[in-house]
Amino acid sequence: MIDMPGPSADGSGTDTNADTKRLSRKEEKEMNRAGVTRYPKPSEGSVDNPQEIGGVRSSTMRAVVQTGYGSADVLQPGNVERPQIGPDEVLVEVHAAGVDRAVWHGMTGLPYVGRFVFGIRAPKFVVPGFDVAGVVVEVGNKVARFQPGDEVFGIGKGTFAEFAAASADKLSPKPASLTFAQAAAVPMSGITALQGLIDVGRLAAGQNVLIVGASGGVGSYAVQIAKAMGANVAGVSSAAKVDLVRSLGADRVVDYTSEDFADGSEQYDLILDTGGNTALKRLRKALTPRGTLVIVGGEGGGRILGIGRQLQAVAWSPFLRQRLTMFTSKAHHRDLDRLGLLIESGDMVPAVHRVYPLDRAPAALRDLETGQIRGKAVIGVKEGP
Numbered sequence: 021m022i023d024m025p026g027p028s029a030d031g032s033g034t035d036t037n038a039d040t041k042r043l044s045r046k047e048e049k050e051m052n053r054a055g056v057t058r059y060p061k062p063s064e065g066s067v068d069n070p071q072e073i074g075g076v077r078s079s080t081m082r083a084v085v086q087t088g089y090g091s092a093d094v095l096q097p098g099n100v101e102r103p104q105i106g107p108d109e110v111l112v113e114v115h116a117a118g119v120d121r122a123v124w125h126g127m128t129g130l131p132y133v134g135r136f137v138f139g140i141r142a143p144k145f146v147v148p149g150f151d152v153a154g155v156v157v158e159v160g161n162k163v164a165r166f167q168p169g170d171e172v173f174g175i176g177k178g179t180f181a182e183f184a185a186a187s188a189d190k191l192s193p194k195p196a197s198l199t200f201a202q203a204a205a206v207p208m209s210g211i212t213a214l215q216g217l218i219d220v221g222r223l224a225a226g227q228n229v230l231i232v233g234a235s236g237g238v239g240s241y242a243v244q245i246a247k248a249m250g251a252n253v254a255g256v257s258s259a260a261k262v263d264l265v266r267s268l269g270a271d272r273v274v275d276y277t278s279e280d281f282a283d284g285s286e287q288y289d290l291i292l293d294t295g296g297n298t299a300l301k302r303l304r305k306a307l308t309p310r311g312t313l314v315i316v317g318g319e320g321g322g323r324i325l326g327i328g329r330q331l332q333a334v335a336w337s338p339f340l341r342q343r344l345t346m347f348t349s350k351a352h353h354r355d356l357d358r359l360g361l362l363i364e365s366g367d368m369v370p371a372v373h374r375v376y377p378l379d380r381a382p383a384a385l386r387d388l389e390t391g392q393i394r395g396k397a398v399i400g401v402k403e404g405p
């Protein structure tokens with residue numbers, strides 16, 4: 021049996037919020053099957069102050085638990101077993117966890133093709149979250165790069181929790197100039213921006229670059245990296261976020277709600293496409309005759325595959341002078357180190373929209389889904405909002 025905390029987030033005592041609603045019998049069964057332990061009643065402790073339950077407090081931790089695929093209502097605060105680490109892993113005490121589109125895809129199970137990774141019928145990862153910043157508390161016997169007490173950032177497993185396991189290869193020392201919350205906003209999005217622009221896009225100084233989705237997670241880093249590399253940068257965003265994109269250093273900002281950035285009036289050597297679902301034909305009009313298009317992603321591509329444009333790009337490219345590409349980013353500490361250098365030199369500053377407390381993670385995912393986030397949202401686990 022799982023008891024959810026009673027009081028509403030605003031302290032009114034009225035449980036009007038879906039984040040704290042009682043679970044159905046089916047959800048309870050799923051959580052029990054997943055090894056989720058009982059959450060304290062308000063009389064025993066609060067979300068922010070869980071107490072001992074049966075004297076086994078030390079082996080459990082607070083976490084966000086995913087009960088199925090769907091809206092943010094499938095995310096519930098709960099207590100779960102602390103993860104065990106393998107020989108190549110470390111256990112991180114999570115100070116902050118980043119919220120990015122991969123968490124949303126894992127939560128909704130959309131597009132369906134992603135379920136080959138996340139789990140066909142139900143999510144196989146009980147606790148969501150990949151981006152992490154925190155302190156190493158335990159190291160596997162094959163790990164030489166870290167020791168307990170090291171402050172790190174990178175990519176872990178189930179980071180919306182007090183503790184998370186992470187492969188040592190996917191962590192780097194946290195840049196000293198960043199708070200844990202800022203550092204947690206970097207890994208997935210920053211690595212994707214870096215690899216998309218430099219490794220795949222072959223960005224060179226002096227090029228004209230267009231970042232579609234410049235106000236988002238990946239785009240907010242891409243603008244700054246391209247500027248640091250000496251490019252002339254135009255960014256595309258909605259009207260409400262034009263000021264953000266300009267503050268990130270873009271030379272020009274196009275509001276996609278009122279201007280057509282792909283009408284051919286401007287042409288770019290490199291386009292990094294991270295937002296919307298602009299047709300390939302239109303994107304080609306905005307490319308120079310030998311320009312490169314790198315499709316990172318974008319929502320609206322359908323519920324089944326979601327990557328129709330990417331497949332089309334790969335099919336067309338061999339027959340064109342323009343280079344049309346797609347890619348999937350790969351996490352490795354080498355790229356975190358490269359990002360760390362950009363951060364320490366002051367060329368890149370994470371755009372953190374807001375830090376949400378752990379039990380408000382569903383609200384963070386709702387805000388991401390409805391386009392409210394400017395840059396990145398972060399879950400404050402040990403480090404509060």
Ligand SMILES: NC(=O)c1ccc[n+]([C@@H]2O[C@H](COP(=O)([O-])OP(=O)(O)OC[C@H]3O[C@@H](n4cnc5c(N)ncnc54)[C@H](OP(=O)(O)O)[C@@H]3O)[C@@H](O)[C@H]2O)c1
Nearest residue numbers: 121212233235236237238257258295296316317318348349
């Ligand atoms: N290939 C990979 O390895 C990889 C890695 C990471 C992410 N991704 C994918 O890349 C995409 C972006 O990720 P993210 O984390 O940056 O997402 P995000 O934070 O939600 O950002 C999305 C961006 O798209 C913009 N946008 C929305 N509708 C648009 C439209 N019609 N035209 C132009 N721009 C539009 C948004 O602008 P406004 O908010 O101003 O409306 C925002 O800047 C997602 O689909 C994600 O799954 C792929």
